[in-house]
Amino acid sequence: MGGAIRESLRELAKDCSLPAALEAMGERWSFLILRGSFNGLNHFEEFQSELGIARNILANRLARLVDKGILERRPCPEDRRKIEYRLTDKGYALLPTMIALRQWGERWETCVPAFPVLVDARDRRPIAQVTVQAHDGRVLHKGDLLWALPEDVADDVPEMRAAE
Secondary structure, three states: OEOOOOOOHHHHHHHOHHHHHHHHHOOHHHHHHHHHHHOOOOOHHHHHHHHOOOHHHHHHHHHHHHHOOOEEEEEOOOOOOOEEEEEOHHHHOOHHHHHHHHHHHHHHHHOOOOOOOOEOOOOOOEOOOOOEEOOOOOEEOHHHOEOOOHHHOOOOOHHHHHHO
16 A cells, blocks of 8 residues: 555654554454354354354453444343343444455465355355445555555545435
8 A cells, every 4th residue: 555654653653553453352262263153053062063262262252242232142042041142333344344354365375265155145146345435436556555644634525425
């Protein structure tokens, strides 16, 4: 990503949203728990059984995800003595990130397609690659991006205001 402005990593450390997001998620177990949630796991025992994670680590990661507002902890409707963990809107908002990481892993780490294949529920065709898009829907590549100060960002995007 080119442009006249180069991010000062030292300055960004205190205000950057990327370290804050990584801090909220923690490490790989948190991502695997989130993947389990997207796949319908709701109970401590289900996560423990499916992921093979130690109980103390699972309890810690679930508590962290609840504290960060990514999951909510609530009694099961059918048995109020049991607890279930459900994705919040904040948790559901991580779906594109999870899909992008999975696709990146398929391409650069495992070099094989993931199994099972993630498909569109309507037509059962594989989903497209996650991309970065311009305000008008154009797919952007690294040469199309640059950093800009807030005062240099165009604010004359009528489609965006109309949609809000």
